Structures are given as structure tokens and as C-alpha cells.
Amino acid sequence: MMTAEQRIQFETQGFLHIRGALDPQLLGRFKKAFDAAADKYSNRWKSGVSPQFFDIPHILDEDDVFSDLLDAPAVFPVLLGLLGGDIQLHQTMARIFPPGETFTGKWHTDLEGMNGIELGHSWNFMLKVHYYPEDLAPDQGCLAFIPGSHRYPLGHPQIQIDHTRTSAAITKIVPKAGDAVVFNVHVRHMALDNTSPCIRKSLIYSYSHFWVKNYPNAVPKDLDRLATTKERKQLFGIPTCEKESSYFHQTLIEPTLRVDVNNLLMAGKNLLSKTKQVYLAK
Numbered sequence: 001m002m003t004a005e006q007r008i009q010f011e012t013q014g015f016l017h018i019r020g021a022l023d024p025q026l027l028g029r030f031k032k033a034f035d036a037a038a039d040k041y042s043n044r045w046k047s048g049v050s051p052q053f054f055d056i057p058h059i060l061d062e063d064d065v066f067s068d069l070l071d072a073p074a075v076f077p078v079l080l081g082l083l084g085g086d087i088q089l090h091q092t093m094a095r096i097f098p099p100g101e102t103f104t105g106k107w108h109t110d111l112e113g114m115n116g117i118e119l120g121h122s123w124n125f126m127l128k129v130h131y132y133p134e135d136l137a138p139d140q141g142c143l144a145f146i147p148g149s150h151r152y153p154l155g156h157p158q159i160q161i162d163h164t165r166t167s168a169a170i171t172k173i174v175p176k177a178g179d180a181v182v183f184n185v186h187v188r189h190m191a192l193d194n195t196s197p198c199i200r201k202s203l204i205y206s207y208s209h210f211w212v213k214n215y216p217n218a219v220p221k222d223l224d225r226l227a228t229t230k231e232r233k234q235l236f237g238i239p240t241c242e243k244e245s246s247y248f249h250q251t252l253i254e255p256t257l258r259v260d261v262n263n264l265l266m267a268g269k270n271l272l273s274k275t276k277q278v279y280l281a282k
């Protein structure tokens with residue numbers, strides 16, 4: 001379950017740093033598989049053809065651990081709590097960022113120019129998770145955010161803060177191996193320059209609603225073998241709700257259960273306030 005603290009933090013700031021999100025076994029498999037895939041493509045990212053960063057293509061096909069990371073126990077309930085029961089995997093990127101200046105836009109939203117949704121007032125339309133197989137140094141191309149900026153409407157003026165300096169308006173995340181950083185992709189963010197001598201490795205998964213068109217790299221080739229649970233099926237874009245024909249009503253959260261929990265919460269609150277009234281009247 002997502003904690004109340006995590007929800008408040010996410011809703012006010014637009015991101016969450018989940019420390020130690022992967023258990024040692026999952027982290028070990030992740031690190032080994034990432035390094036093997038990076039080695040396989042080393043002639044591409046070392047050739048200097050794409051000098052600023054390199055994304056290993058179709059990472060879900062490289063090793064089963066990349067499917068196991070999709071619903072990691074410390075992170076998936078948070079994604080479900082923030083995005084809702086109709087969650088689907090949207091895109092995957094296994095990224096190598098060699099030393100150099102940042103390749104991202106300065107303080108960007110991923111959804112600039114998007115039609116149909118007022119993002120500043122919407123619930124979380126799209127989330128990203130960055131996972132790290134290794135500790136990062138503070139100068140190794142860390143992610144940085146402008147807390148609260150996910151509430152800006154589209155067309156909000158570009159933020160003019162020098163990313164090379166520290167500022168009270170910026171939060172930089174320096175992750176350890178196995179940490180996860182979850183964020184609303186509308187929060188203003190960027191990768192800072194990698195001024196260290198080391199490459200930065202990260203795995204990026206984006207998630208959105210079931211009705212949003214997913215990228216080909218969000219579905220593994222070996223779909224039948226890997227889509228083993230209801231969660232995985234839905235994440236890979238396979239409808240699982242038998243009674244519902246609409247993509248809008250696809251869900252991993254049982255509607256009856258949701259109503260029951262809400263009723264239970266309401267009943268608890270009423271009981272508490274009545275008890276308080278009786279107690280104060282004495």
C-alpha cells in the first residue's frame with residue numbers, strides 16, 4: 001500500500017524518492033542484466049554516433065528481470081495508488097549517459113503541447129520511474145526537479161534557473177543502487193550534467209492509463225510467457241476485465257472493494273467524531 005505520507009509528498013511536490021526499493025536479489029539480477037545488455041550494445045554507445053546518451057533498444061526482451069521490475073513490490077502499489085487501476089506500461093528506456101553535458105531540455109515537462117487534458121489540474125496522467133543499478137555520485141547526471149511545478153498549466157513560462165548552481169527552488173536526487181524515483185512527468189525536471197568521469201546507468205519506465213497508446217518497446221516479444229499475471233497482462237496492454245468492453249473501465253482494483261473501503265473509512269470517521277462529541281459533552 002502507498003502510505004499517506006508518500007501521497008502527500010507526491011501530490012505537493014510531484015515526485016518521490018523511494019530508497020532501497022529493490023531487494024538485494026532483484027537488484028543483483030537487475031545490475032547483471034543491465035550490464036550484459038550494455039555490453040551487447042557497447043559498439044553502438046562507445047562509437048560516438050550518439051555521444052550524449054544511448055538507449056538500449058527493447059530492454060524487456062533482454063532479460064526477464066526487466067518484466068519483474070515492472071511491478072516491483074515497493075513501487076507498484078505507489079504507481080497504482082497515484083495513477084489508478086487502469087494503469088498500463090507506456091514506454092521503456094534503458095539508458096547510458098556518458099560523461100558530458102545534459103542531453104535533456106532545461107526544466108521541461110514531458111507533455112508540452114499535448115492536446116485534450118489540462119495537466120495542471122489533472123490527477124496524475126503519466127508517471128515515470130527511474131531505477132538505478134549503481135550508486136550515483138552527486139555530479140553523475142542526477143535527476144533534478146522544481147517541486148510543485150506539476151501544477152503549472154501548459155504554456156507556463158520557461159523556468160530560468162541556472163541548473164549548474166544550487167538553488168532553494170531545485171531538488172536534486174542523488175540515488176543509491178536499488179533506489180527508485182517516481183515522478184509526474186509534468187513536473188519540471190531535467191538530468192543535470194554528468195561532470196563525473198563515470199557513465200550513468202538508469203532504467204526508465206513510464207506508465208499511463210490503459211487507453212493511452214503505448215510504445216512498441218513497452219510490450220515484450222515473448223508476451224505469452226511473460227504476461228503471467230493479471231497485472232502483467234494489463235501492463236502489456238492486454239484487456240483482462242471480462243465484463244468490461246471499454247478500455248476506459250479496465251482496472252486492477254475491484255470496484256466493489258473500492259466502494260467497501262470508502263464506506264468503511266466513512267463509517268470509521270463518523271464513529272470517531274461521535275465518540276469525540278460524547279467524550280467532550282461529559
Ligand SMILES: O=C(O)CCC(=O)C(=O)O
Nearest residue numbers: 095104110143189190191
Ligand atoms: O535522466 C534522464 O535520463 C532523463 C530525464 C528526463 O528528462 C525524463 O525522464 O523525462
